[in-house]
Amino acid sequence: MAEPTSNPVLDLPPATSSEALARNGRARAAWMVSRSNSSHIGGAYSMADLLAVLYHDILKVRPSDPAWAERDRFILSKGHATAVLYAILAERGFFPVSELADYGANGSRLMAHVSHGVPGVEFSTGSLGHGLGFACGRALSARRTDQAWRVFTMLSDGELDEGSNWEAILFAPQHRLDNLVAIIDYNQIQSLGDVSEVLELAPLADKFRAFRWSVREVDGHDHRAIREALSAVPWEPGRPSCLVARTVKGKGVGFLENQLLWHYRAPNAAQLGQILGELGCEDRSGGGDRVPSPGAPAVK
Ligand SMILES: Cc1ncc(C[n+]2csc(CCOP(=O)(O)OP(=O)(O)O)c2C)c(N)n1
Numbered sequence: 001m002a003e004p005t006s007n008p009v010l011d012l013p014p015a016t017s018s019e020a021l022a023r024n025g026r027a028r029a030a031w032m033v034s035r036s037n038s039s040h041i042g043g044a045y046s047m048a049d050l051l052a053v054l055y056h057d058i059l060k061v062r063p064s065d066p067a068w069a070e071r072d073r074f075i076l077s078k079g080h081a082t083a084v085l086y087a088i089l090a091e092r093g094f095f096p097v098s099e100l101a102d103y104g105a106n107g108s109r110l111m112a113h114v115s116h117g118v119p120g121v122e123f124s125t126g127s128l129g130h131g132l133g134f135a136c137g138r139a140l141s142a143r144r145t146d147q148a149w150r151v152f153t154m155l156s157d158g159e160l161d162e163g164s165n166w167e168a169i170l171f172a173p174q175h176r177l178d179n180l181v182a183i184i185d186y187n188q189i190q191s192l193g194d195v196s197e198v199l200e201l202a203p204l205a206d207k208f209r210a211f212r213w214s215v216r217e218v219d220g221h222d223h224r225a226i227r228e229a230l231s232a233v234p235w236e237p238g239r240p241s242c243l244v245a246r247t248v249k250g251k252g253v254g255f256l257e258n259q260l261l262w263h264y265r266a267p268n269a270a271q272l273g274q275i276l277g278e279l280g281c282e283d284r285s286g287g288g289d290r291v292p293s294p295g296a297p298a299v300k
């Protein structure tokens with residue numbers, strides 16, 4: 001398929017605010033998921049604002065030097081939702097925005113579950129329940145070698161059903177890892193049902209407090225509130241920080257919001273046009289065309 005010479009999704013005006021970074025990320029993620037006929041737009045949109053604030057205002061990283069030794073580490077534990085992370089990394093300059101066109105295609109490094117082959121990505125995930133344990137290890141190693149960098153990790157709520165998380169939740173305060181920040185994308189929906197009907201987590205903030213974490217709750221789409229909370233970590237010396245972010249799955253586009261089906265569904269060309277319209281990005285690209293990938297199953 002010949003690439004269009006001008007593509008308004010790839011050629012969006014550069015973001016000069018965290019809000020614009022989130023909007024560009026959402027638009028590009030929808031385009032990527034639609035082209036690759038893959039999944040997880042709902043979980044990408046619920047964390048888009050959190051990621052945008054992290055990458056615009058919080059994380060000390062150098063896009064021109066992704067392996068900079070003093071960088072803060074960000075670990076996406078809910079690796080299925082990586083489309084919007086790739087879009088934000090590209091916009092920040094870790095790799096060319098044009099490469100987003102390869103997302104999910106055979107042979108591309110932009111795999112549909114997050115891959116450390118991509119500049120700016122620390123750890124490959126997708127099998128849920130591994131990011132927090134890895135983040136604990138990185139934070140402990142920084143502590144033991146007197147490094148000042150911090151470790152941030154993003155978990156999903158359904159992911160907390162994995163028992164490995166609860167070992168890590170015990171471990172971090174035991175080792176006084178106040179250089180560790182766990183963000184929970186608390187959108188209340190998993191892949192096949194509501195969190196409350198599959199395995200209730202409430203009262204989630206109290207559970208983390210009982211495990212000796214310092215906890216704050218925030219509206220996960222309020223950039224100012226997110227920025228204020230994450231700028232002030234650690235909130236208590238000697239304790240790891242947990243930001244319980246109340247979010248909406250599919251946030252930002254009316255027909256995607258709080259809809260279980262949009263965990264797995266890929267937008268067709270007409271739906272993509274509607275999404276981009278709601279986000280304020282006109283689609284003239286024909287971008288809903290699927291990436292030719294003969295015989296490849298839809299990514300789950
Ligand atoms: C260990 C493991 N089991 C099952 C899956 C399949 N799977 C993909 S996403 C998902 C759950 C999605 O819900 P949630 O964790 O709440 O993520 P979000 O709502 O943020 O998309 C599951 C079970 C997986 N990726 N890893």
Ligand SMILES: [Mg+2]
Nearest residue numbers: 157158189190
């Ligand atoms: Mg969820």
